[in-house]
Each structure stands twice: as structure tokens, then as C-alpha cells.
Amino acid sequence: MKTLLWIQGLTCNGNTQSLLNAENPSFYELFSKIKLLYHPSISYREKIFSVLKKIKEEKVKLDILVVEGAITTDKNFCRIGNLSISEILDTLSKRADFIIAAGNCASYGNIPALYTKNKDIRGLQFKFTEKKGYFSPEFRTRSGYPVINIPGCPMHPAWFTQTVLAILENRKIILDDYNRPKELFMYLPHDGCIRNEYFEWKVESEEFGHKEGCLFYNLGCKGPMTHAPCNKILWNRISSKTRAGSPCLGCTEFNFPLRENYFETKKNIGIPEEVPLGVSKRAYITISGVAKTLKNERLLKKLEETE
Numbered sequence: 001m002k003t004l005l006w007i008q009g010l011t012c013n014g015n016t017q018s019l020l021n022a023e024n025p026s027f028y029e030l031f032s033k034i035k036l037l038y039h040p041s042i043s044y045r046e047k048i049f050s051v052l053k054k055i056k057e058e059k060v061k062l063d064i065l066v067v068e069g070a071i072t073t074d075k076n077f078c079r080i081g082n083l084s085i086s087e088i089l090d091t092l093s094k095r096a097d098f099i100i101a102a103g104n105c106a107s108y109g110n111i112p113a114l115y116t117k118n119k120d121i122r123g124l125q126f127k128f129t130e131k132k133g134y135f136s137p138e139f140r141t142r143s144g145y146p147v148i149n150i151p152g153c154p155m156h157p158a159w160f161t162q163t164v165l166a167i168l169e170n171r172k173i174i175l176d177d178y179n180r181p182k183e184l185f186m187y188l189p190h191d192g193c194i195r196n197e198y199f200e201w202k203v204e205s206e207e208f209g210h211k212e213g214c215l216f217y218n219l220g221c222k223g224p225m226t227h228a229p230c231n232k233i234l235w236n237r238i239s240s241k242t243r244a245g246s247p248c249l250g251c252t253e254f255n256f257p258l259r260e261n262y263f264e265t266k267k268n269i270g271i272p273e274e275v276p277l278g279v280s281k282r283a284y285i286t287i288s289g290v291a292k293t294l295k296n297e298r299l300l301k302k303l304e305e306t307e
């Protein structure tokens with residue numbers, strides 16, 4: 001049976017909480033297929049020392065190392081006994097076949113890297129847009145893969161379990177330029193959003209939580225320029241931010257949370273500063289201008305009032 005070990009850097013524990021809510025496979029079903037060597041929230045603390053020793057001496061094989069949280073070389077942070085997170089990572093990264101960065105902090109640095117004075121805090125192989133993570137851009141694990149990033153604040157549990165299952169089944173994982181599995185992150189939250197018709201006809205949502213309207217034009221939705229399958233693999237199999245009437249914040253992107261005013265669309269002479277991926281500003285202005293002129297009367301009514 002393959003093995004998995006989970007460690008934490010600077011984190012709020014959100015990805016662990018997310019994983020505990022996994023369904024199909026559930027947390028328990030997943031760990032009936034793979035041996036969990038250590039998890040800081042589940043295992044007793046001292047276990048890490050004996051496990052580390054055995055892995056170091058190659059008495060136990062480490063197939064998958066999961067890192068949750070941003071990393072620092074500051075030895076005062078994230079200690080387990082005498083060991084700092086960077087010392088633990090240095091030992092384990094030499095032995096692991098695969099390393100998965102669980103969540104946006106481990107992937108790109110996220111909030112710990114942005115809001116602390118310590119400039120040394122970063123993701124495993126990236127610091128936001130730059131390949132200036134804890135490991136060099138050339139770093140590869142024993143299997144030949146770079147760190148596999150499963151970003152999100154937090155990550156969706158199914159994104160993680162599907163990636164682990166792909167490893168267990170020896171399936172090839174194709175990664176994008178930011179080391180995210182393409183199978184999952186080639187989609188945008190805009191794909192499958194139930195507000196697409198409103199987007200096409202440029203009907204704006206008036207308030208958060210309303211059933212009607214698109215959240216792109218005023219309320220800051222990043223769905224058309226974020227890589228994440230949030231409207232394909234729903235949260236709790238029920239919903240997503242945009243379905244519930246809250247804009248996509250772009251939390252799977254390498255530049256999260258660098259932007260300001262999450263609930264507002266930045267505009268220049270009435271044109272959103274960021275337009276949907278793959279669309280030129282010129283094409284956007286033409287298309288949205290036409291949509292605004294030709295009204296879809298059905299979409300101007302409350303949904304309950306439509307026939």
C-alpha cells in the first residue's frame with residue numbers, strides 16, 4: 001500500500017477541514033486505499049519523530065508528501081520539537097515520490113506571504129507569480145514531477161482526492177504553467193455558472209445573494225478569468241459562490257490575494273479593467289455593447305415572475 005504524510009507550515013488548517021468533508025471518496029474511504037503515516041491534526045504529535053527517522057533511513061517509503069501552509073526558513077515558525085518546518089521539508093522532499101501543495105498558501109504563499117513582514121515566507125515552488133518558492137524552479141521529486149499545486153483558499157476536497165487517486169492508479173498528471181493539474185484547472189468558474197445567460201445579455205446583479213443577474217459587471221466576479229472547476233465540481237455537491245450570489249474571488253490563482261476591493265469591479269471609462277480570458281478589450285466592448293442594446297426581456301424580470 002502506498003504511503004502519505006501530511007505536514008503543515010503557516011496555515012489556518014482550512015485545507016485539512018476541507019479534506020475531512022470529502023465525499024466519494026470520503027476521507028475514510030481514501031485512507032483505506034493509502035496508508036496515512038502522519039497528519040498533525042489526526043496523529044499524536046510524537047509520532048512524527050519516529051516516522052521521520054524511518055523515512056530518513058529508508059525503512060519506510062514515502063510515496064506522497066502533502067504540505068499545507070506557506071513555508072519559511074525562519075526557525076522560530078512552525079516547529080515540531082527541535083525541528084523547523086524547513087528542516088522537516090528538506091528531509092522529506094529528498095525521499096518523496098510526489099509532493100502535493102494543498103491549498104493556495106503552500107502553492108503560492110497567499111495571505112501569510114502577503115500580510116507578514118517576513119519576506120522569506122513563500123509557497124513551495126512559487127511566490128505569487130514568480131518561480132521564487134522554497135524549492136528552485138528546477139526542483140523535481142523522485143517521480144520526475146515538480147510540486148503538484150492544488151490551490152484554493154481552501155482547496156476543494158475532491159480536487160485533492162482525485163489527484164491522489166490519479167497517483168495511486170499511475171495515471172499521468174498534466175500540469176499547467178502554475179503546476180496545477182489541467183484535468184481540474186482547465187475549467188473556469190464561469191463554465192457551468194447558472195448566471196451565464198445574464199452575463200451574455202449584460203444583466204447585472206443588483207445585490208449579493210440575489211438569484212438574478214451576473215456578478216461580473218459591478219460586484220467583482222473573477223469567474224471568467226480564474227482557473228478552477230467550482231461550477232463543475234460543486235461544493236458539498238450542492239453549490240458554489242456564484243450560484244449562491246457571491247462573486248468568485250479568484251482564490252485558486254497565483255496572484256490571490258494581491259488585488260484589492262474583492263466585491264467591486266474595477267473599471268476604466270465604464271469598461272472592466274480585466275476582461276474574460278481569451279477575449280480582447282476591443283471584442284469585449286463590441287459584444288457587450290450589442291448585448292446591452294438588444295434586451296432579453298425575460299432576464300429583466302424576477303425569476304419567480306417569468307413564464
Ligand code: SF4
Nearest residue numbers: 193214215216221223
Ligand atoms: S457570476 Fe461570475 S461566473 Fe457567473 S456568469 Fe457572471 S461572471 Fe461568470
